[in-house]
Amino acid sequence: MVGIAPAGTTVDGVDGGRSLDYRALMTCAAPTPWLQSVEDQLASWLRQRKDWDVDVRTDGRLTSGVRSFAVRHHQDGQSRSLRARLVEPDPSRGAWTTELIAHERSGGGGWISLDVENANGNFVAVPALARYLMQVLPLADGELQFADEPQVVREHQLDEVMDLLCDEERHGLVFVAGTATDGIPFDRFIPAVKKWTREVYGLAQVIVLDPAATATLSRSFGEPHGVPPWALRTYLPGVDPAVRIDGRRHRIFGTASLAKLADGHVRQVLGRAARNHAAARPTPPSVQRVRRMFERLANQAIVEAIAEHQPPAAVLEERPPTAPPSSRAPQPAPAGDLAAAAERYLAEIELTRTILGIDALDEPTLRRVAASAAAARTNPEAIARAAQQIQDQQARIEQLEDRIDGLARSLEEEELEHAITNEALEKREDETRWLRGRLQEQGNYDAAFAPLPADSETAYPDSFADLLTAVEAMREQGLVFTGKPDHALALDDVDHLGKCVHTAWDALLALADYVRARRDGACDRGVDDYVKNTPSGYRQIPPAKFAATETAITMKQFGAERIFPVPASVDPSGKATMTAHVKLGRIGMVSPRLYYLDHYTESGTIVVGYIGRHLTNTQTN
Template sequence: MTSDRFPPSARAGLPGPRGPATPYRMTVTTALPHDDAVALADQRLAAWLKHEGCDEPPPAPHRSDTADVPAERLRLGDRVLLDRDGGPLRGGPGSGYYDRRRLRTPAPHGTHQLTLTVATGAEGRTWVRLEAETHTTGSGVRTPCRVPVPELASGLLPLLDAADGPAAVLPVPRVLTAAEVDGLIDELCDPERRLPTVVASVPVNHDLDAWVADVVRPLCRQLPGLATAYVLDPGARTEFNVALEYHTVYGGAVRTYLPEIDPASRQDGARHPVLARHRIEEDLRRAAGLLAREPRRLAAEQPLPPPLAAVPVLRAPVPGVRAGTGPDDAPSRAERAALAREERQDHAEQQARADELERVRHSLRRERRQGRRLPADEPSGGAVGVLRRGVQARGPVGRLCVGTGGASGRRPVLPGSAARPVAPGDRALAVVPDTFTELMARLGEFPLLTFTGDQKSALALDDLRCTGAGWARLTWDGLTALQQYAEAAVRGAAGGDFKQWCEHTPAGCHRFPPRKAVRGESRTVFSHTKWKRERMLPVPECVDTSRRAFMGAHLRIGGGRTAPRLHYLDDCSGSGRIYVGYIGLHLTNTRTN
């Protein structure tokens, strides 16, 4: 965000004046010794406070590695408070130690809060976590969607030599040459990688430096501390796409590679979202927000590394009760004792909530891992050596086709697919998959569609090819039409829902039969508890806090009692996406029961 849109406190790394927003959370490591990292952080924080006209804090008291340093609260200006504490990590002597700084500054409708924690575990690795959030007072206050990246984050990253596994975490994207592609692949495949890796391509016949300055850097302005970012020059793009057959990026598109990538798996390719060039060029600012969505989500859901998880919650100083003289001394001591008991109880409750949140994060990660387990016959060797042997055996990529995964560029055809060259942007002529296995692997070609369901029901349709010829192709037609409808809907130019779009498909857009687009289920299905529950399908928390929503709208894939259905939720007016919750055989109703 630019400084003219936010007050000075927001420019320091805190949210704007409109209320609670999605917090910013950065977690990186540093090779610096613990005390050096803390000293650098204190220097940067003091420099910013001085720049904002606040008092500079005095030197922090020496931290003990075996005993807690009581939290101290410093008043550095009008409603500007700095809390500092440190000591051993939970787990007893020898488990490690931490230092923490929490800065609170005023906002028009509440308080901005910036928390910096440096923790070093028994193994010696130093972790740095920076959190920025806002707390509002009152109701009816409009809020920004997310807290902007703190200036402190952008300033600290290069000073700390911040890293995520083997990758350097820098505040701006780095341009890679062909000779550096092997290093990028090593980073992507590293099992310790926690942050997403964003890789940008440059359109053919575009100047590299101009594209980086005018497009990529503004696009990545919300990513410092949340992701590592790279730009592939033309030679690096070729090397990268040959090596990562199922995870390509090209034609000015930008792809986000989540942790635990399996480059040898075709199915895994659908897990790493693509931001197409046309979406970037339509609205660069909105595209920057879309690109930051997955890194923000991952930062919130990722379990903390053990040293940071072992940091106790802040035990903020409690203002004492002024002691009187004579007979009034006893009541004052009693009041202080009561306050101390309440503070200890409150601290214990906060710690219990923090521990429960961490257990939820671990549980969520286990569920996600189990949800993407591959079938037994799916190649799963994520080792870089296996990947490169496969590249050498395949040789160079030959045939080309077009898909939105590459925006306006071209992408390698999957092995075994028949293809012919087509003009850029001509989605209707792009190669259509013949199997659901290939279709599911290519869902990333639809940047505004998110598949939230279980792939097993879709992949099982390949076993019915004797009766389901053309099902995969018809499903692809439906997805293509949904994507084009979504592109128009987010601009407010769709002219109605998807059914109306099919009935009055604009010239040049892919047509899907209107009779196969169904707005919702019958009243009988909706009122039947079991049948309705089958159609309560997964959605992100931003759509529904229960992470489930009724998807009555569906596409008819083929005919007959067991013919497949594609169920979806149109949220273009909300999150700007369509969520596909189910592809598979017809769910239960009066005709299938």
């Protein structure tokens, strides 16, 4: 059909060797019902941009030439969902596939997933369907709504932006441009940022800080996490200003590069960055559940179509009656030939009846035989086996997807942890070298080069069973463990190298040192401040392993899991909510945690209420 445009368009010279597909995930804060608006915009997009008038409210699969379109709805007591899929083959550039999934919750809100991909790996520009949807719905990532141009943020609005940057559950990138009172005119810089970020619409937030906000962000976050004036910084989810080395994750497009490179090149670089991140980011479990539900429904529909398909019975051609016999008298055949022919004829009739399994060769019987021969042969048992195999394969695919997502998270955490460890080792080596030099200058060569005394080495428990025994002796140090031992003991089954038990012991020793620092007057604030500003001579919890609280949405949905036993002196109910925790490492999908309550001000103690596998949060499958 003339005038049909592909789902996406290519940008010349962009390849990058990684995903260039468009994968947007947007939350929707509109009150219910809003799914009808999605259907209206989808229909308008198909009609106006694809020249295809489709009833998107009716489930089914349609074709138009080489194109195919399928839509399916699903509803339960708590939500309504829609999935639409358009495939547009293109021999020269590869097939374009557009998939839209919208999930509306009955209590309000929900999300929209929009994926557009090209079979040949061509760069997928921002699809028009994304703009259609954003025109009528409040779509966002985190607390900040998507906009089709950079959002200018003043100093008094900065708290909201810092919360957005630090949000671990944010899905997309945030591009933040810094400014200053000198240099480029502020009003001219905003249109430039808009041109550079044109290909991240729906994939990332774009923010331009005014000069005061730029300076305040650098003071609040610290220089490693701030954005320089007249530069553009890419912030990944979960910015952690307390961890200096975390700043390495968030790349900066410097002023010199922005000035030197053509606008189109900057636009391509930022567009690739947004697409690569979207492709690598694990799919949230809530989205994965809906996507898999539709996959299973599609598998079921295929099996049902095979089982129910019965082609129409063959219709025997009606033939005109044979002509009446000729009035001419037939010539008599020789008696011997006639008898032989009759015998052969009767034998053939008997053979036909035997093979067909019928008693008569009349017309109704023959038509019934013909219809049976034309009907499709289906084996219900084989169909049932095929259906089960499809479901088993689907389950296996889902398990592998979960494993890949878990490994991706593990790799990201391990890379950051490795970088932190390297930085700490480099610092310790510098300190050791400096101290040895000072001792040598003073002539104390024995102290400078003597091996570390055995009593100065940290003695680690060999297992969590040993750790639970050792922690009982720490009560006098102000550390009380009230958790269920079984939760900690279960970790011994997966912590084969002892990495997590070592981290847990280090955390317990550091918490005991926090109590000691409070008693010694070396620290007069809580654990959060102690971690950021550990006094000299006291053990530290690495900031990257420490979390002062949980997200609001995690506590709203799963807060009950974080209520742990405490002594009656801490709370008469014998229970208390604990949100502060230490990350003990990642072992597959276990990711153990240690939760505690800082009760020093009231009772002079730290109560450890839980050591065990990762508790449920919004990222848990």
